[in-house]
Amino acid sequence: MPKKVQAFIDDLSGDLVTLSNEVWRFAEVGLQEGESARVQADYLAKQGFSVKTGSGGMPTAFVAEWGSGKPVIGFLGEYDALAGLSQDVSPTKKPVTEGAPGHGCGHNLLGAGALGAAVALKRYLEESGKPGTVRYYGCPAEETLVGKVFMARDGVFNDLDAAITWHPGSLNSVQVGSSNGVNSAKFIFHGKTAHAAGDPFNGRSALDAVELMNVGANYLREHVIPDARLHYVITEGGGQPNVVPARAQVWYYVRAPRRAQVEEIYDRLMDVAKGAALMTGTSFEVDFLAGCYDVLPNETLARVAMEELKEVGAPKWSSEDHEFAAELAKSLDRRQTEAGLKSMNAPAELFSQTLNTTVVEPLDRGKVMPGSTDVGDVSWIVPTVQVSAACWPLGTPGHSWQVTACSGHSIGEKGMLAAASVMARTAVRLLKDPSLIQRAKAEFSSQVKGQEYRSPLPSGLEPPLGQFKDS
Numbered sequence: 059m060p061k062k063v064q065a066f067i068d069d070l071s072g073d074l075v076t077l078s079n080e081v082w083r084f085a086e087v088g089l090q091e092g093e094s095a096r097v098q099a100d101y102l103a104k105q106g107f108s109v110k111t112g113s114g115g116m117p118t119a120f121v122a123e124w125g126s127g128k129p130v131i132g133f134l135g136e137y138d139a140l141a142g143l144s145q146d147v148s149p150t151k152k153p154v155t156e157g158a159p160g161h162g163c164g165h166n167l168l169g170a171g172a173l174g175a176a177v178a179l180k181r182y183l184e185e186s187g188k189p190g191t192v193r194y195y196g197c198p199a200e201e202t203l204v205g206k207v208f209m210a211r212d213g214v215f216n217d218l219d220a221a222i223t224w225h226p227g228s229l230n231s232v233q234v235g236s237s238n239g240v241n242s243a244k245f246i247f248h249g250k251t252a253h254a255a256g257d258p259f260n261g262r263s264a265l266d267a268v269e270l271m272n273v274g275a276n277y278l279r280e281h282v283i284p285d286a287r288l289h290y291v292i293t294e295g296g297g298q299p300n301v302v303p304a305r306a307q308v309w310y311y312v313r314a315p316r317r318a319q320v321e322e323i324y325d326r327l328m329d330v331a332k333g334a335a336l337m338t339g340t341s342f343e344v345d346f347l348a349g350c351y352d353v354l355p356n357e358t359l360a361r362v363a364m365e366e367l368k369e370v371g372a373p374k375w376s377s378e379d380h381e382f383a384a385e386l387a388k389s390l391d392r393r394q395t396e397a398g399l400k401s402m403n404a405p406a407e408l409f410s411q412t413l414n415t416t417v418v419e420p421l422d423r424g425k426v427m428p429g430s431t432d433v434g435d436v437s438w439i440v441p442t443v444q445v446s447a448a449c450w451p452l453g454t455p456g457h458s459w460q461v462t463a464c465s466g467h468s469i470g471e472k473g474m475l476a477a478a479s480v481m482a483r484t485a486v487r488l489l490k491d492p493s494l495i496q497r498a499k500a501e502f503s504s505q506v507k508g509q510e511y512r513s514p515l516p517s518g519l520e521p522p523l524g525q526f527k528d529s
């Protein structure tokens with residue numbers, strides 16, 4: 059069996075590299091991924107998939123499907139770029155266009171790899187004649203934690219038996235850890251303007267309210283769980299000092315390891331905002347931008363993916379790949395890389411590698427990544443697994459020009475093809491042995507019991523289609 063799946067990936071590899079490179083060049087930020095979504099959707103349509111665009115009310119979201127019956131296996135793809143991370147395929151800093159977006163999180167690879175796994179699974183189903191449905195989810199705007207959350211509210215993941223995805227990284231491994239849930243919201247205070255010297259007594263300062271809210275939030279920190287994170291920036295603070303600001307705005311992120319904790323702290327922050335408004339005689343409204351769940355790992359699926367990853371092995375790096383990586387690694391802080399590896403309890407062999415040449419047992423079991431991903435929402439709806447494949451040197455910081463460079467290089471391409479193979483093989487295992495899906499579901503149900511998925515979005519909220527136009 060596995061040989062066949064590998065043959066499908068080998069056969070598709072040229073197309074997948076082309077798709078990945080096209081999306082790398084488009085470098086479109088969240089909800090503006092018109093071209094990136096189009097090339098993927100067109101390709102899948104040509105491969106015989108039926109494609110529905112516009113899931114969750116987002117023009118750059120789509121679901122492509124092939125086959126019929128159970129099981130229903132979904133692959134999650136992404137394709138959004140990051141503002142300001144334009145970079146050529148060069149080991150030294152050299153933007154393609156200064157200040158333009160770039161694939162500094164490797165989502166061009168992520169999308170192409172997941173798409174490749176979906177097409178390979180379709181070919182397997184076709185050849186074997188087995189029942190089953192394969193889906194590829196074109197998920198926009200991961201970086202702003204929007205895409206999968208709005209798609210989830212639409213119910214598009216509800217009938218899946220398993221969701222499979224990956225993220226490019228520096229290790230060949232499988233993720234079994236979690237990540238923080240988050241709420242992102244802007245608080246807009248409204249006061250009354252006045253001449254700040256002439257008649258300040260007639261004014262009510264919206265900026266005072268923002269400052270008092272921040273003071274309150276900073277006192278709140280001591281009385282929330284230590285793992286929670288509150289961050290804010292003042293996005294509007296008035297025009298000039300001699301005018302009492304009638305309007306001011308502060309943007310908050312509330313993060314915590316579990317969704318319920320995010321909501322509890324967010325409610326308390328809302329009380330802080332109310333208090334600030336009361337103290338200053340102002341009013342406020344909330345612009346809720348995004349919210350997502352923590353990731354619920356599934357050990358059953360992770361074990362299968364890990365077994366398949368061991369069969370596939372690490373990408374085969376050429377001497378040119380090693381040279382590119384060594385040159386690029388000169389821009390990294392070696393001591394920081396080593397400290398990072400130590401803190402992960404990385405095996406000894408990694409300390410002498412620049413590009414990961416081995417398959418690494420999961421290092422994140424029981425850990426919570428401080429950042430957030432909207433894969434979290436899917437993982438609370440259906441058993442989900444996330445593979446990782448080396449696409450850049452160890453110690454490369456996330457969201458960096460170095461990642462953009464590698465995501466357009468054969469290093470990233472090889473990682474992408476390895477991940478596609480691992481994901482397709484994992485899916486084939488699930489098709490061949492239905493007891494694996496049963497076990498994954500039993501594990502999932504026992505974890506979710508009493509905390510069934512509820513969209514983090516306030517009812518009626520529309521996707522922020524205009525929000526990121528200038529980002």
Ligand SMILES: [Zn+2]
Pocket residue numbers: 163164165200225
């Ligand atoms: Zn990412």
